[in-house]
Amino acid sequence: MKISTSQQPVYSDMDKNLATIIDVLDSTTDSDWVLTPEGSLSGYCSNVCHESTEKQKQEYFKVLNELETYLQKNKRSIALGTGHIEQDGFPYNQIRYYYQGNLIAAYNKQLLTKTAQGGLGEYYYYLPGQTSLEVEIAQDFTVGSLLCNDAWAFPSASPDGNPYLWKDYTQSNCVFVSANCSTDELDTTIYTWHENHLQLHAKLNKQYVVVSAATTDMVGNPVDFVQAPSGIIGPDGEWIAKCGHKGSDIATVEIE
Amino acid sequence: MKITVSQQPVFKELMDNHACTLDVLEANKDTDWLITPECSISGYCLPPTLNNMFNVRTTQVQNSILKIKDRAKELGVKLALGSGIKDNDGFPYNAMMIWDNGNLKSLYKKRILTRGWEGGGERHYYLPGHVPNYFYLDDEQTIKASSMICNDFWGMPRVAPEGNPYYHHELAQNNVDVLFVSSNCNGEEPDALAKVWNENHLQVFAREFAMYVVHAGSATSINHMETNELQCASGVIGPDGEWIAKCKDSGMDSVTVELDILPRYKVVKASGHIFKRMGDDEDFD
Numbered sequence: 220m221k222i223s224t225s226q227q228p229v230y231s232d233m234d235k236n237l238a239t240i241i242d243v244l245d246s247t248t249d250s251d252w253v254l255t256p257e258g259s260l261s262g263y264c265s266n267v268c269h270e271s272t273e274k275q276k277q278e279y280f281k282v283l284n285e286l287e288t289y290l291q292k293n294k295r296s297i298a299l300g301t302g303h304i305e306q307d308g309f310p311y312n313q314i315r316y317y318y319q320g321n322l323i324a325a326y327n328k329q330l331l332t333k334t335a336q337g338g339l340g341e342y343y344y345y346l347p348g349q350t351s352l353e354v355e356i357a358q359d360f361t362v363g364s365l366l367c368n369d370a371w372a373f374p375s376a377s378p379d380g381n382p383y384l385w386k387d388y389t390q391s392n393c394v395f396v397s398a399n400c401s402t403d404e405l406d407t408t409i410y411t412w413h414e415n416h417l418q419l420h421a422k423l424n425k426q427y428v429v430v431s432a433a434t435t436d437m438v439g440n441p442v443d444f445v446q447a448p449s450g451i452i453g454p455d456g457e458w459i460a461k462c463g464h465k466g467s468d469i470a471t472v473e474i475e
Numbered sequence: 476m477k478i479t480v481s482q483q484p485v486f487k488e489l490m491d492n493h494a495c496t497l498d499v500l501e502a503n504k505d506t507d508w509l510i511t512p513e514c515s516i517s518g519y520c521l522p523p524t525l526n527n528m529f530n531v532r533t534t535q536v537q538n539s540i541l542k543i544k545d546r547a548k549e550l551g552v553k554l555a556l557g558s559g560i561k562d563n564d565g566f567p568y569n570a571m572m573i574w575d576n577g578n579l580k581s582l583y584k585k586r587i588l589t590r591g592w593e594g595g596g597e598r599h600y601y602l603p604g605h606v607p608n609y610f611y612l613d614d615e616q617t618i619k620a621s622s623m624i625c626n627d628f629w630g631m632p633r634v635a636p637e638g639n640p641y642y643h644h645e646l647a648q649n650n651v652d653v654l655f656v657s658s659n660c661n662g663e664e665p666d667a668l669a670k671v672w673n674e675n676h677l678q679v680f681a682r683e684f685a686m687y688v689v690h691a692g693s694a695t696s697i698n699h700m701e702t703n704e705l706q707c708a709s710g711v712i713g714p715d716g717e718w719i720a721k722c723k724d725s726g727m728d729s730v731t732v733e734l735d736i737l738p739r740y741k742v743v744k745a746s747g748h749i750f751k752r753m754g755d756d757e758d759f760d
Contacts, residue, residue: 335644372641375683380640383632408682408716411675419668423633456668 226449257399267302268344291320300397326364332376351387363388422456517559583622589634665704673707682716
């Protein structure tokens with residue numbers, strides 16, 4: 220099975236996001252699964268959130284419909300990072316799993332960011348998920364799902380600590396991590412925090428970790444660095460394939 | 476204020492630990508504070524422990540601690556001493572004792588004892604503590620400090636299945652300036668990812684909470700054997716997250732740092748940081 224992960228921009232403009240995702244899909248036609256960054260269709264903390272307007276919601280469902288049509292027509296499988304309004308009417312920060320064009324599962328981010336100073340971070344935009352999600356993306360091949368802070372609980376955004384959600388996926392063959400965490404400037408200490416969490420948990424659980432991060436900052440502006448790596452880590456905790464340190468890139472690995 | 480970090484071996488033999496700690500004390504008699512590794516007197520997971528408390532060794536550990544704190548008093552050195560202890564409730568704890576002028580000023584008992592998925596680890600040797608400790612480094616009571624022991628700080632996932640509660644938040648909210656961390660975490664096999672995990676945790680938390688982090692790790696393995704593969708550097712990290720002084724990569728060593736603690740303030744705008752200190756931010760006004 221071939222898995223690709225995309226390091227790509229995540230704009231607040233949903234039409235640009237749709238075009239970017241379709242470009243990625245068009246350039247990975249021989250891949251069985253593609254993972255995209257957090258918020259890669261909706262935008263991160265924009266368009267699909269508690270305060271989104273009816274117009275924004277309609278535009279979101281329009282681009283989602285276009286993407287789903289493309290996936291159906293081309294029988295593509297994708298783990299799509301996006302904000303999404305669920306049937307309960309509330310917005311969630313999701314990874315949506317489409318298998319050969321059909322939606323099979325959706326994971327809601329659990330460790331939404333917030334601060335100890337009263338700032339609510341992502342709570343201003345989304346409701347938190349309550350459960351972990353393991354998906355069988357191929358026969359006898361299961362993946363766990365984590366979105367950004369779920370994977371590393373950055374201290375200043377996680378006053379309640381890190382529950383190590385990875386422990387819910389100890390039996391999974393692989394974990395998909397979809398991220399969007401770049402700020403104004405590259406911070407190598409924080410980059411190491413993110414990378415080390417991915418590698419150490421991969422090694423501890425003896426599983427593949429596939430990570431996809433944005434090349435834009437959290438408001439959608441391009442930056443010339445990434446604050447978290449994209450690529451595929453093996454069960455020994457070492458990188459098998461890694462995207463470049465900046466700009467759009469795709470890493471693909473054939474996993475037996 | 477001078478603070479000395481001792482990266483020293485933690486032996487199985489109590490008298491070796493006693494002699495080693497006294498040697499370190501004599502060699503650093505000009506310092507204000509000396510911090511030693513986790514279990515540097517008792518040995519790591521050696522009596523007093525849950526299944527072995529009422530023996531001669533427990534008494535010997537108590538006597539050793541008393542002699543070391545008396546010598547520290549004579550030299551005018553304050554101690555952050557890591558050791559297993561038998562506390563007043565009669566149970567064993569993995570502790571950091573804060574000795575000031577011969578008095579036990581504060582006692583911290585390790586809270587996140589190591590254990591695997593199915594138990595074991597330090598839970599077989601000690602009871603966990605439940606509360607943080609706070610004390611002042613200076614007589615004027617202007618520099619607030621606290622303690623953590625090894626896994627309390629970095630919650631290594633394979634031995635902290637319940638996660639890391641980030642006790643650091645609580646300490647930061649209570650205006651801790653300096654965090655003393657003692658550890659004993661060197662495995663038999665080197666683990667490069669674990670070393671990055673431990674050191675990166677020290678740096679990130681120091682910076683995010685604008686604390687000085689003072690870390691004293693063992694120069695031996697958790698089985699009291701010689702090792703050249705230390706799983707975390709010992710030394711002092713500033714509130715910018717950078718090392719101010721670092722012990723050498725292996726073997727016994729110590730570093731002394733003179734700290735001038737700058738006032739701390741909360742960062743108002745949204746940022747990766749929660750706190751900063753005056754002087755480390757050019758834009759502060």
